[in-house]
Amino acid sequence: MSNQWLSEMQEQKIEELLSKMTLDEKVGQMNQLSPSIVGGFDLPFPELIEMVTEGRISHEEFSKIMQNAEMDYQEDNIRAGRIGSFLMNNPKKSNELQRIAVEESRLGIPLIFGYDVIHGCRTVFPIPLAEACSWDEGIFEETARIAAREARSRNIHWTFAPMLDLSRDARWGRIAESPGEDPYLASLYSRAKVRGFQGKKLDAGDNLAVCLKHYVAYGAAESGQDYNTVSMAKSLLYNAYLPPFKAAVEEGAATVMAAFNDFNGVPCTVNEYLLREVLKEKCGFQGFVVSDANAIDDCIRHGIVADLEDASKKSCIAGMDMDMNSHAYSGYLKQQVEAGEVPEALLDDAVRRILRVKMALGLFKNPYSPEEKHTLYDVLPKEHVATALETAKRSIVLLKNENILPLKKGQKIALVGELADMSSEIVGSWSMGFNVEDCVSIHQGLLNAGADVSYAKACGVTSPFQPEELQSVVKDADIIVAVVGETISMSGEASSRADLSLPGEQEKLLEAALATGKPVVAVLMNGRPLTIPWVDQSVPAIVEAWQLGIQMGNAVAEVLLGSYNPSGKLCCTFPAMAGQCPRYYNHPSTGRPGAKSKFSSRYLDAPLEPLYPFGYGLSYTTYQYDNLTAEQAKDMIIAKVEVANTGDCPGEETVQLYVQDITASLVRPVKELKAFQKVSLQPGEKRIVEMKLPKSSLGFYDDDMNYLLENGEFNVYVGTNSKDCLMEKITVIF
Numbered sequence: 142m143s144n145q146w147l148s149e150m151q152e153q154k155i156e157e158l159l160s161k162m163t164l165d166e167k168v169g170q171m172n173q174l175s176p177s178i179v180g181g182f183d184l185p186f187p188e189l190i191e192m193v194t195e196g197r198i199s200h201e202e203f204s205k206i207m208q209n210a211e212m213d214y215q216e217d218n219i220r221a222g223r224i225g226s227f228l229m230n231n232p233k234k235s236n237e238l239q240r241i242a243v244e245e246s247r248l249g250i251p252l253i254f255g256y257d258v259i260h261g262c263r264t265v266f267p268i269p270l271a272e273a274c275s276w277d278e279g280i281f282e283e284t285a286r287i288a289a290r291e292a293r294s295r296n297i298h299w300t301f302a303p304m305l306d307l308s309r310d311a312r313w314g315r316i317a318e319s320p321g322e323d324p325y326l327a328s329l330y331s332r333a334k335v336r337g338f339q340g341k342k343l344d345a346g347d348n349l350a351v352c353l354k355h356y357v358a359y360g361a362a363e364s365g366q367d368y369n370t371v372s373m374a375k376s377l378l379y380n381a382y383l384p385p386f387k388a389a390v391e392e393g394a395a396t397v398m399a400a401f402n403d404f405n406g407v408p409c410t411v412n413e414y415l416l417r418e419v420l421k422e423k424c425g426f427q428g429f430v431v432s433d434a435n436a437i438d439d440c441i442r443h444g445i446v447a448d449l450e451d452a453s454k455k456s457c458i459a460g461m462d463m464d465m466n467s468h469a470y471s472g473y474l475k476q477q478v479e480a481g482e483v484p485e486a487l488l489d490d491a492v493r494r495i496l497r498v499k500m501a502l503g504l505f506k507n508p509y510s511p512e513e514k515h516t517l518y519d520v521l522p523k524e525h526v527a528t529a530l531e532t533a534k535r536s537i538v539l540l541k542n543e544n545i546l547p548l549k550k551g552q553k554i555a556l557v558g559e560l561a562d563m564s565s566e567i568v569g570s571w572s573m574g575f576n577v578e579d580c581v582s583i584h585q586g587l588l589n590a591g592a593d594v595s596y597a598k599a600c601g602v603t604s605p606f607q608p609e610e611l612q613s614v615v616k617d618a619d620i621i622v623a624v625v626g627e628t629i630s631m632s633g634e635a636s637s638r639a640d641l642s643l644p645g646e647q648e649k650l651l652e653a654a655l656a657t658g659k660p661v662v663a664v665l666m667n668g669r670p671l672t673i674p675w676v677d678q679s680v681p682a683i684v685e686a687w688q689l690g691i692q693m694g695n696a697v698a699e700v701l702l703g704s705y706n707p708s709g710k711l712c713c714t715f716p717a718m719a720g721q722c723p724r725y726y727n728h729p730s731t732g733r734p735g736a737k738s739k740f741s742s743r744y745l746d747a748p749l750e751p752l753y754p755f756g757y758g759l760s761y762t763t764y765q766y767d768n769l770t771a772e773q774a775k776d777m778i779i780a781k782v783e784v785a786n787t788g789d790c791p792g793e794e795t796v797q798l799y800v801q802d803i804t805a806s807l808v809r810p811v812k813e814l815k816a817f818q819k820v821s822l823q824p825g826e827k828r829i830v831e832m833k834l835p836k837s838s839l840g841f842y843d844d845d846m847n848y849l850l851e852n853g854e855f856n857v858y859v860g861t862n863s864k865d866c867l868m869e870k871i872t873v874i875f
């Protein structure tokens with residue numbers, strides 16, 4: 142957060158407040174808690190969690206128990222100024238706690254309420270990985286805008302979003318929460334999310350402070366296993382993993398969350414180089430950093446601190462401003478300052494940053510949320526639902542189509558697969574505020590659209606294939622639509638998978654559907670790229686529909702029935718086999734690029750190529766690219782290409798421009814996305830698409846974070862995806 146948010150007078154007010162604060166009160170600001178559960182059930186809480194995880198009780202039973210549990214909101218500690226923030230979504234209770242903080246604590250500093258508003262609040266939009274496939278900044282901004290409005294009405298001030306971890310390994314469950322594998326697209330996404338959540342003025346009353354997470358390189362967790370270690374060259378950090386964060390800081394992001402992982406041996410939570418040097422000094426970040434949940438405590442298991450006391454000291458020295466739930470700062474920081482182990486100036490810096498965000502949000506002036514607003518979005522406004530539908534449609538990626546889609550008018554559809562009829566599964570991970578009555582399953586969506594559809598489950602995601610159920614609906618059908626994929630709990634946090642094929646017996650379902658001789662469409666509903674080479678070979682039409690939020694069913698129906706022509710492009714590579722992971726298009730050039738020869742960078746037992754490349758996505762029409770030119774004019778590279786709609790329906794194409802630096806002092810990626818442009822073309826229409834690129838965007842960082850612009854040769858590629866491109870070589874002199 143730059144000081145664009147605060148006036149000099151406000152900064153001065155913060156200094157005055159700071160000068161009045163006791164050490165206890167300073168530590169209090171740095172302490173974030175969740176309401177703790179004190180009773181209401183017969184078992185210890187960890188045992189209860191284990192029971193849900195192991196499936197001994199259902200999620201529904203668990204929720205019931207939780208609703209009856211008694212919560213401890215630490216009112217006395219709030220009164221004593223020992224708490225700065227709560228992680229909660231309970232508007233009425235938040236007001237009550239705020240009243241204690243503002244009216245009964247010595248200095249009356251308001252609390253800041255944070256919550257995970259990740260891809261929507263009451264209105265759930267597509268999972269971020271899906272939304273990023275729209276390649277549409279307007280959409281990125283608008284969905285955040287709506288989420289902010291809804292969340293702020295519920296007394297939430299601060300969202301733990303956007304998640305900006307570049308994700309290049311489909312095994313990592315949290316790829317679902319990310320905008321994919323590319324730094325350029327992720328940076329556009331990150332800027333748009335800051336604009337959407339924070340609005341023009343953070344204190345306007347319907348905005349949220351953002352929290353950029355997880356800082357940093359969490360997506361590079363070794364072998365795609367969650368919470369795993371990360372080792373990488375600093376140049377890779379600066380060129381790939383840092384840019385989305387840097388862009389969002391430039392856009393005015395208020396807060397950052399440190400990642401769980403270690404970075405080159407030092408957990409991000411206690412990483413002074415990352416927090417102070419890179420983020421606060423080099424990127425000029427003026428807001429505050431919060432730890433991830435219990436992450437200060439986790440440093441003990443990392444083996445980098447002796448105990449929680451040591452963890453408290455190391456985190457504060459490293460530049461961690463707020464402790465989420467570890468009880469480390471509240472337990473030890475005061476005595477560490479008194480003992481001279483932690484300079485008080487570090488606490489001042491942290492508290493100043495926290496107060497800045499509270500001030501910028503207008504919490505000193507308007508600490509409470511009007512009660513009449515708490516239920517404002519219980520019935521969703523039409524415009525929010527319309528944006529949910531539009532976003533869902535734009536997020537769908539057509540992966541294959543052998544003249545099957547769109548379905549012909551009047552065709553009788555046999556709809557199969559458990560996921561087709563599960564309205565609670567369409568929202569994806571990290572959806573907490575929605576009402577299941579607002580969710581439209583694919584089955585319901587087809588019925589809403591007036592399709593002639595008969596449904597049978599026939600196969601669960603994990604429960605066995607039932608051939609007789611399939612037969613019961615296919616007899617009279619003209620076409621079979623099989624919805625297959627993953628349940629929500631198979632992606633997101635703590636949900637890495639080593640096998641990325643379709644879970645359970647869903648492939649058997651597809652095989653049996655094909656054996657009927659009727660045309661088959663596979664609709665995928667999943668939170669990550671799946672390895673589906675057999676499906677790609679055998680099933681004539683494949684629609685990647687992800688988990689698209691509350692309007693999923695209506696969106697999928699529009700695509701299947703042809704009232705919407707899909708235009709989504711993959712923001713992540715689909716590997717052919719899990720053994721290819723991490724697989725991403727913009728990997729560094731090797732000395733022996735993968736080829737037919739044995740002595741090239743390849744596997745003996747896997748195809749050379751991934752299944753679908755980054756940027757890939759078909760349409761109901763076709764496009765032809767011709768006559769690429771690339772020229773230099775002053776500080777710009779200008780690329781022009783002819784794009785023609787060669788099919789028989791109107792469509793929107795995303796024209797993509799990639800660059801490869803072929804004579805650099807460091808090994809550079811084989812291709813890097815640098816620009817794209819969307820064009821709408823009528824059948825037979827041809828247009829010259831011009832894309833301008835500042836020459837300065839052709840540079841890169843070295844290991845010391847120097848940005849280098851090196852003269853030399855570059856390949857300029859323009860095409861419909863990262864693989865199928867035209868190419869022109871240019872020599873650039875800076």
Ligand code: NOJ
Pocket residue numbers: 257301354433434634
């Ligand atoms: C842990 C997750 O890693 C993070 O993304 C989330 O914001 C926090 N928990 C708070 O719920």
